[in-house]
Amino acid sequence: xxxxxxxxxxxxxxxDVDLLIMKRSYESLxxxxxLITLLGSCKKDPASPQPNYTYDPxxxxxxxxxxFPILDIPSDNPTTVAGIKLGRMLYYxxxxxxxxxxxxxSCHVQTNSFTSDGDVxxxxxxxxxSKFLWDGKIQGTLEDIMLFEVRDFFGTDVxxxxxxxxxxxxxxxxxxxxxxxxxxxxxxxxxxQRTMISDNSKYDQVISQKPGVFLTDAELRGYDxxxxxxxxxxxxxxxxxxxxxxxxxNGLDAQPIAGYGAITSEPFDxxxxxxxxxxxxxxxxxxxxxxxxxxxxxxxxxxxxxVHFSETIDPLMKFxxxxxxxxxxxxxxxxxxxxxTLTDTSYIEDKNLSSxx
Ligand code: HEC
Ligand code: HEC
Numbered sequence: 001x002x003x004x005x006x007x008x009x010x011x012x013x014x015x016d017v018d019l020l021i022m023k024r025s026y027e028s029l030x031x032x033x034x035l036i037t038l039l040g041s042c043k044k045d046p047a048s049p050q051p052n053y054t055y056d057p058x059x060x061x062x063x064x065x066x067x068f069p070i071l072d073i074p075s076d077n078p079t080t081v082a083g084i085k086l087g088r089m090l091y092y093x094x095x096x097x098x099x100x101x102x103x104x105x106s107c108h109v110q111t112n113s114f115t116s117d118g119d120v121x122x123x124x125x126x127x128x129x130s131k132f133l134w135d136g137k138i139q140g141t142l143e144d145i146m147l148f149e150v151r152d153f154f155g156t157d158v159x160x161x162x163x164x165x166x167x168x169x170x171x172x173x174x175x176x177x178x179x180x181x182x183x184x185x186x187x188x189x190x191x192x193q194r195t196m197i198s199d200n201s202k203y204d205q206v207i208s209q210k211p212g213v214f215l216t217d218a219e220l221r222g223y224d225x226x227x228x229x230x231x232x233x234x235x236x237x238x239x240x241x242x243x244x245x246x247x248x249x250n251g252l253d254a255q256p257i258a259g260y261g262a263i264t265s266e267p268f269d270x271x272x273x274x275x276x277x278x279x280x281x282x283x284x285x286x287x288x289x290x291x292x293x294x295x296x297x298x299x300x301x302x303x304x305x306x307v308h309f310s311e312t313i314d315p316l317m318k319f320x321x322x323x324x325x326x327x328x329x330x331x332x333x334x335x336x337x338x339x340x341t342l343t344d345t346s347y348i349e350d351k352n353l354s355s356x357x
Contacts, residue, residue, distance in 0.1 A: 053169055053172045053173065054173065055172060055173060055175075055176035057078075057080040057081070057082055057083070057173075057174070057176075058080060058081045058082070059078060059079065059080055059081075060079045060080055060081050060083075060084055060191075060195075061079075062079055062127075062194060062195055062197070064197045064199050065199035065200075065204055065208060065240075066208075067199075067204070067207060067208060067240050068128075068197075068199060068240055068241070069128060069240070069241075071127050071128065071194070072127075072141075073127075073194065074141055074143060077143055077187045077190060077191065079191050079194060079195075080174065080191070082170070082173040082174040083174045083175075083187070083188050083191040083192075084188075084191050084192050084195055085170070085174075085356075086167075086170045086171065086173075086174045086188040086192075087188035087189040087190070087191045087192025087193070088192045088352075088353075088356055089166075089170065089356050089357075090104075090185055090188055090189055090192075091103065091104045091105055091108075091189055091192055091193075092104070092105045092355045092356060092357060093357070094106070095160055095161060095164060095167075096150070096154055096156050096161075096185070097154050097156070098154070098155055098156070098157045098160070100160075102154070104149070104189075105355065107120050108120065108122070108123050110348055110350075110353060110354055111283075111348050112283050112284060112348075113198070113279075113280035113283045113284050113347065113348055114196070115283075115284045117286070117291070118286065118291045119134065119289055119290055119291045121133070121134065121276070122276075122277075122280065122283075122284045123193065123196050124196055124197070124198040124277065124279060124280060124347065125196070125197055125198060125199075125241055125277060125279065126142060126145075126193055126194075126196065127142060127193065127194040127196075127197070128241055128245070129142075129243075129245050130245060131245060131246070131247065131274055132144075132145040132148075132274075133145075133274070134259070134273050134274055134289040135258075135259045135260050135262060135263055135273060135274070135289075136247050136260045136263055136272075136273075136274055137263050141190070142190035142193050142194060143186060143187055143190045145190075146185075146186035146187070146189045146190045146193065147182065147183060147186035149186070149189075150182045150185050150186045150189070151182045151186070156182055156185060158180045158181060158182060158185070161180045161185070162179075162180045167180060168180065171184055171188075174188055175187070175188075195352070195353070196353055197347075198279050198280060198344040198347040199344070200344050200346045200347065201279065201280075201341060201342050201343055201344040202215075202341040202342075202343070203215075203341040203342050204344070206341070215338075215341065216337065218333065218334045218337040218338075219334075219337045219338050219340075219341050220338075221331075221334040221337075221338075222334035222335045222336065222337045222338025222339070223338045223341075225327070225331055225334060225335045225338070226335060226338055226339075229318075230325070230331075231303075231325060231327070231331075231335060232316065232318055232325065233278075233303075233335075235316045236248055236250070236275045236314070236316060237275060237277070237278045241277055241279070242277045242278040242279050242342065243274075243275045243276060243277040243278070244275055245274075245275065246274075246275055247259070247260040247269065247272040247273060247274055247275070248272055248273070248275055248314040248316070249270070249271035249272045249273070249310065249312045249313050249314055250273075250303075250307075250313075250314060250317060251307035251308050251309065251310070251313045251314070251317045251320060251324075252271075252288060252292070252302070252308065253271070253308055253310065254308040254309065254310055255310065256270060256271025256310050256312070257271065258270055258271070259271050259272050259273045259289070260272035260273065260274075261312075267311075267312075268312055269312070270310075270311070270312050271310055271311075271312045271313075272312065273289045278339060278342055279342050279344065280342060280343055280344055280347065280348075281296065281339050281342055281343075282296065282339065282340050282342070282343045283343060283348065287299050296336055296339060297332070297336065300327065300332045300335060300336060301332075302324070303324050303325060303327075304323075304324045304325055304326055304327040304332065305322075305323045305324050305326065306323060306324060307319075307320050307323050307324040308320075308323075309321070
């Protein structure tokens with residue numbers, strides 16, 4: 001600047017101006033540096049974690065009846081206090097849905113053993129399951145089904161959570177990462193889901209010999225029907241979990257819809273669906289993959305007289321030629337009485353599983 005200067009005085013002036021500008025820009029540089037330091041020391045964005053966040057996960061030991069099988073937990077998603085806390089919040093928070101209106105719990109309602117109307121599957125003891133959804137579409141761990149729920153079913157918008165006042169901290173405390181991902185949301189919910197254990201029904205209390213708890217005569221007769229060839233229920237709904245966690249066609253229709261067959265493309269899988277657990281069954285109506293039966297009485301009438309033959313009906317379904325196992329009215333009442341012993345009211349009242357809000 002000031003290259004063309006004559007007379008000399010003017011040139012001098014221009015040099016002064018040059019110096020002044022240089023001085024000013026030097027000052028503003030200092031000011032800028034100061035501002036940057038100032039900005040850096042205060043919170044840049046409400047969504048990024050504050051320096052006082054800590055990642056010090058406390059591992060959580062999941063406990064359950066010693067009658068239950070071992071619970072496999074993936075080594076890359078260990079259960080922690082912070083993970084369960086976060087998972088529980090996400091389960092109940094409509095922030096998880098892009099519309100901000102639906103939470104998991106709006107369909108999976110605790111008082112109904114985490115189901116509600118229609119074909120909604122209940123949530124209990126799913127930590128022991130490896131096939132999820134009625135048609136077994138998702139196979140694997142709870143982490144896999146939760147990722148499906150978050151990513152594909154809800155289409156969770158993580159930036160919604162990232163800009164939330166609490167979630168950046170809660171995710172950091174659970175996973176040690178500032179960036180919120182669908183994977184971590186799913187992992188937290190898998191941790192919470194693994195703690196959703198129902199093991200305190202009357203039936204559980206009887207088999208663990210809790211003093212003063214016994215099956216009534218009717219319940220005992222129902223037990224016999226259930227666990228013997230008479231009713232044959234145990235072949236599919238057997239074991240302590242009351243499900244074999246497999247896919248079967250139990251003969252609901254003469255022309256069944258595809259079900260598991262749509263997933264595997266195998267003709268012999270047509271009409272097969274996941275065997276639902278019968279734990280808390282009195283709380284989870286309506287029944288079957290399409291909610292076709294309102295009551296358990298209707299279900300028992302089906303197994304007794306309403307079974308339909310089809311190509312893929314399970315060989316364990318007996319007396320199909322006569323529509324089923326032909327239970328007498330007394331036998332139906334007894335079987336029903338037994339099914340009621342699988343109700344666990346402590347589960348649906350468990351404060352650790354209820355809304356944290
Ligand atoms: C609009 C109601 C609704 C909402 C909201 C909902 N679900 Fe479901 N959920 C269902 C229905 C219906 C099924 C059964 C669907 C099927 O099998 O095809 C189901 C099935 C499931 C299953 C499979 C259970 C099993 O036994 O295989 C899991 C796990 C699950 N939901 C978790 C979630 C989670 C986690 C959320 C929140 C991200 C959620 N659900 C939100 C209705 C809902
Ligand atoms: C061959 C295996 C098999 C046998 C045997 C069997 N079930 Fe089932 N059960 C299933 C399957 C699979 C379903 C789900 C079918 C569907 O929705 O398409 C089911 C569904 C049910 C349901 C509804 C559950 C729900 O959450 O909607 C009840 C209740 C039930 N069974 C009770 C019984 C009883 C009681 C017996 C014995 C009389 C019995 N089952 C025998 C496989 C079986």
